[in-house]
Structures are given as structure tokens and as C-alpha cells.
Amino acid sequence: MNESNIDRHIANTEAFKRICASEPVLKAIASAIDVLPGMTPNTVLTSGPPMPWGDYTGGQRDAIIGGVLFEGLASNRDEAARKLAAGDIKVDGCHDYASVGSLAGIYTASMPVFVVENTAFGNVGYCNMYEGTNPRRLNYGVYDQGVRERLLFVQDIVAPMLKMALQLSGAIPLKPIIARALHMGDELHSRSTAASMLFTRELFPGLLDIPFEQREAVKQTLQALTEDHYFFLRLSMAAAKSIADAAHHIEGSSVVTAMAFNCRNFAIRVSGLGDQWFVGPHATVQAKLFEGHSEDEITWMGGESTITETIGLGGFAQAAAFALQQYQGGSPEAMMKRNLQMYEITIGEHPDYHIPSLGYRGTPTGIDIFRVLENGILPVMDIGIAGRDGGQIGAGIVSAPIECFELAAQAYRSRYQAIE
């Protein structure tokens, strides 16, 4: 080991420490336009490294158009496509707006978002809200009357009730919820069942203080919070974004600070390599599809919920969530094995996030691009699977493509010749 190796080690240790010391706290619920840095009324955000409008295809293209229509920026699909092509409506990547997108990841100006401050470092991460249990959702490339009504329900009922409850209850620290949910069968990406309930529990006092005449809206909100496994995901995503950003821009660090994909590519960002995306082909997937769907329907529409893996949750904590096997396939043994492999490519074990089935071992945290390459082990992620006709058709495990890590390592070598 020479002096330069020590530098990378120190930089990566710092990145790891910042991830672990992060304290994500839900501070507010607000409209995207009011809080996302740089957001404008005619911007639509979407998942993955941003591309020119013409490069978006399939479900992700449909989802962007859906966002334009939902926001009232055009009155039909053709007009939307024309305005997008003309640049009258801007498409950009969520990550550059301190936010992360679920699947296609559409943000428009009026959408309510969670405002999660990493109080240990002062930066903020944002995420918009879960649309609900219908597999046909805007973030899965569908926009129709049903999707519109559900988005309005989230905007007009769920968000205002949560906002009111939050104002009455006070800010909610998310780290304790995440830590406890890991003991209750969640990995906080494809399964947030317990976390959603623990979050709801924190809101109880506030929800009870909402004026009695609004109790039907409160009941509908409680239903939305707990009806399936996904509500809290948007909070773990906002938390993870605020955590990953705190570890970004550390000179000399080879720790991954974002993994994301659009309809064409998978890509990563690295702490010490600025905001450049290192782009590779699509991830490889092992899926379990809902009844009536087949492998040839699987399509890519984007996704940034993989920010959770970036900070040691999701696929990196799958041995905490054996119940996932029913949803995304696999066996407990395979989940355990994959989870254990992640220790081979990470900097350390999280001091606060523990996996009971591994004897309370801390989750593998802080992906090092060089450990990925040296060990030939790829980061795994638990994701929802989109179908070519829109909608969710299943769930599965994906592995990041090696090319992203190779490109990042090249860039690292050229930037840090002296200290590799």
C-alpha cells in the first residue's frame, strides 16, 4: 500500500461515516414548485441520467407526456409532444433537483413532495408520493382518467391531511423508523410494510388533532398509508437521497452516491467524480411476474428508488425481508447469499441498521467501485418491474452492469493519477 491508497481509504471512510451519521428527518410536505431547487412550472422531472426529449421511448415517454397532461401544460398528447420537442416544456433528471423518482419518476410543479432534511449535514432530499395499489400508475407509464383521479386524491386528500398532521405532530425522524422496520421484515425498498405502520404511528397524535369534521379524509389517508407495502418507500427514497448527497463530492472517494436508470441506460455517480453519470447498458433482471404476464413484456421505464441500495438498504438488506420472496421470487437461502455478497463490495457495516437474520450484523454500506471490480460482484437491487403496455407486472432483483463501474474506475484513474 502506498500513500495514495491511504488517501482513497481516508476519503471512502469519510463517505461511509457521513452515510452512517446522517439523520434524515421529515420536516414538511410541500408542492414541488415551492421547494425543489430549480423547479419551474413547465419542467417535468423523470428518472435516470437526463437525455434529450427525443431519446425517451416507450413507457417513460408516455409517463412524461402524462405528467404534462396532469399538470395542464397541454390539452392532448400531440400538443404535449410538440411542446416537449420545441423545448417549451423542459424534461430534466430528478437527481439534479435533490429528488429521486420511483420508476419513471415523474415530477410536475403541483405535485406534493416529502421534504426530508438530513439534519446532521443540513442538506435536503425530496420525493413525491405513492399513487396507490393499482398497478396502472403514472410512474409505470400510464395516464388515464383513473390515474388522474388517484393523483388528485393524493394531492387533495392525502397530502393536505399528512401536512396538517405533521404540523401538529412536529417533524418526524426517519432513521429510528428505518432501523426498527429492518427488525420487522422490511428492507425499505420493495417492502416497507412495517415502516409505513411505524410512520403512521408517529402521525397518530397529529391525525387525532385534525378537526373532527375532516375525519373521513383522515380515514382515507390512513387507508392510503397502510393499505399495502409501499407508502413509506417514498420516505426511504427521500431519506436515502439526503443521505447519499451528504456523502457526495468527497475528493478522492470511490464510493457510489447514486444508481439510477432511464429507458435506455443504467448509470452511477461516484462521490469523488462530480456529477458525471457513468453510463452502461440495462441491468440484468431476475423477475417474478404477476399472474398473466410473461418475460417478453418486461420493459425499462427508468428508476431511482435504487438510491436505497446506495446507502445500504433494499437489496443490501434483503435478508431482513424474507417475506419478499413471495413478491419478487427467490428463496431465503438465495436472499441470504446475495445479501452476504454485498459485504464484499462495501466499505463497512452500518452501525444503526441491522439485519436480525445475520445475527444483527450491520447492513453492508457504501459501495466502492474498486471493490466491485476487484471482486467481480455487482450491486443487487430490489425493484418493481414495468410492462411494455404500461403498469407494474411484477418485481425482481436486478444487478447493475459492470460497464458503469469500469467507466467510473477509468475516470477515477485519470482524475486521481497520483493517488490511485
Place this chain on the structure above:
Amino acid sequence: MNESNIDRHIANTEAFKRICASEPVLKAIASAIDVLPGMTPNTVLTSGPPMPWGDYTGGQRDAIIGGVLFEGLASNRDEAARKLAAGDIKVDGCHDYASVGSLAGIYTASMPVFVVENTAFGNVGYCNMYEGTNPRRLNYGVYDQGVRERLLFVQDIVAPMLKMALQLSGAIPLKPIIARALHMGDELHSRSTAASMLFTRELFPGLLDIPFEQREAVKQTLQALTEDHYFFLRLSMAAAKSIADAAHHIEGSSVVTAMAFNCRNFAIRVSGLGDQWFVGPHATVQAKLFEGHSEDEITWMGGESTITETIGLGGFAQAAAFALQQYQGGSPEAMMKRNLQMYEITIGEHPDYHIPSLGYRGTPTGIDIFRVLENGILPVMDIGIAGRDGGQIGAGIVSAPIECFELAAQAYRSRYQAIE
């Protein structure tokens, strides 16, 4: 195999089927005096095979006296002891009143109980309510001003709010809650964390409809429901009692329908052998004690929460609850191994209660005394550990004593000579 073996097989299959087909539903909350069959104003119920008053010692004796004082049947300990000795106050076993006791298991006339009907068979099981997080509780042999205040809080705040919410929400089926909690890290005996939240979620609509001026009481109740891992235990106990009783009194069945202990003995009941208790010495224990306590403090005060193991939960589902290792000790590997052993002594695998870490295998259900003896494997139970000075001092795994099963087998042989 001769004809007689087939009979036992048929009888045990019937017992197993009844356990699995049971549908425990929370129907009401009521005072013990109003619902427990045979309860009288001057009866105190306690855990384990009933004994003459003079035989109760230590914490269980103290707990009975505490019950007398709480109920106002005597004004001091000496008077209580005199009245108990004179038979003016009757001590009896919970199990004979369709109920089960947690630890010392004290029931007095005014205490609120859960009324759980097994709607598949029409019988009812009862259990009183969790006192709260303080390790010093009446059911752990302590009675002082703090314990009294907490019991009154349960009686005057928690029970009335739950009762009102239940009346507004309607009856709550418990089987779906138990089934889902097994996917969320509970085994429903020493860990009911998720079940408590799932139960609370069912009560939401009712709790929200309680008149607004009572919202402070509702908030306190929500806190009591979810503040730790134990609230739902009393519901799984009442459910388990209603389930086990449905499988009791099946002619020819060698399936265990109750496991219980008092301060002197461990004992079991067997479906085809009437209401006789087959009594052995204390169980053996592997404990993890709270900080500041030592092995020599461990004492026996009774316990009937082991009804949960009788129907395939608790220790028989411990591989669903790896988080328990922090509380009661052991490793995931040991928990898995012990859980798998229980399949060697049970009739079948529960079709609705699954263990995710075992690939969703059904929980081992219906303990057969002959399989216990043939395989030399003893039923294991997850229990709280009492200290000699009163209060909870830890938790652990106990194994039932072999003597109970030997005595039961003897009785079985003499009763069913023709069909062993």
C-alpha cells in the same frame, strides 16, 4: 399398523384440522365478572393447574394477594391471606374459566378482558390486558401504588376506549392479523410488535369516530397499544385458547391442548384425556436477563401464555422472529434449528400461518405426546422470566419436562388400551 393406530391417527388429524380451521374473532371487551363462565366477585384466577391456597408461594402468592387488594376484597395483605386461607376468597385456575393467564395470570372480577370467539366452532376464549412496559407488574408478582395506578389506567382509559372503538369498528378477525404478523418478524408470544400495529390499524376508524373531547384518552390508548412488543400477546393468547379448546375433548386424540405452569409445576392437558393436568417438574430454561440481574434470581410464578405454542405459534414460529435474539438470546441458527425440530413432534403444518425464513413453510402445529416421546424432542416456548423479588428480569426459551408427556402417555394407554 393395526386398526387402533388408525383411530389415533384419525383423532389427531381431526384435532389438527380443528386448530387450523379455527377463526378467532375479537367480539367484545367486558369485565371478567360479566363474561367468564363461573366467575364470582370473590374469585381470583391464577396460572397453572389449580392448587390449594397454601401451596402457592413466592411471586405467585404475592400476585394473588395483590389481586385481592386490587379488587378491594381485603384492606391489607394479612387480611387477604386470612380470607384466602379461610376460603372466603377462592383461588382457581384460569384455564377452567375459558381464559389464560400471562405469567402469574391474575384475574379479578372487575378486570377488563378480551372476548374472542372462535366463530368456526362457537366457543370463546378470554384474556385480560397487558399492564404496560414497567417490568414491575401484578402479573410478575408485584402490587404497589404504581401497579395499582397502571391497572386502573388499563381499566378506566384503555379498555373503555378500545371497547368504544370496537363497537364503532365492528368485530375484528384475528387470524389475518396473526398470519400477517408472522411475515413481519413476530412469533406472537414474546414478540407481537407488528401484530399490535396491525390490530391498531383495524381500530383506526373506530378510534377516529370516538367523540373529539375524548381524544386525549384515545392518544393514551394508542400509546398503550403500540409502545412496545407485548400488547397483542393477550389477543394471541385469547385466540389460542379459543383455538386449543376447539381441539380439546376429541376421543382418542393424543394432541396437547394446553401447556401451563404454576409456581411448583409444569403441566399439560391432552385432547382425548379430559381436563386432567399431567404434572411434571419445572421446565428447563435458557434465559437472557436484563442488565443487572443474575441467574440465581430466576423464579417461577406461573404462566399460560404457552397456549400460543400449543397451537403452533411462539417457540414453534421463532424462525419468523429473528429480532427476538436481542431480547431472549440465542442466534438465528439456533432459532432456526429449534423451530425445525418442532416439526418432529407435531401433527402437521398450518395452512395459513407461514414462516418466511423457512420458505413459507407452515408452522408446526398440534403437539403429539407420542411423537414427543418417540423422538425425545421437547416442546420449546418463548417466555418472560420473573425475578425472585418480583418483576420481569429477562426472557428466554424453556423446554417442557418429559415427565408430563410420560404421565399423559400412561393415562392414554390405560384409557385407550384397545386403540394405542
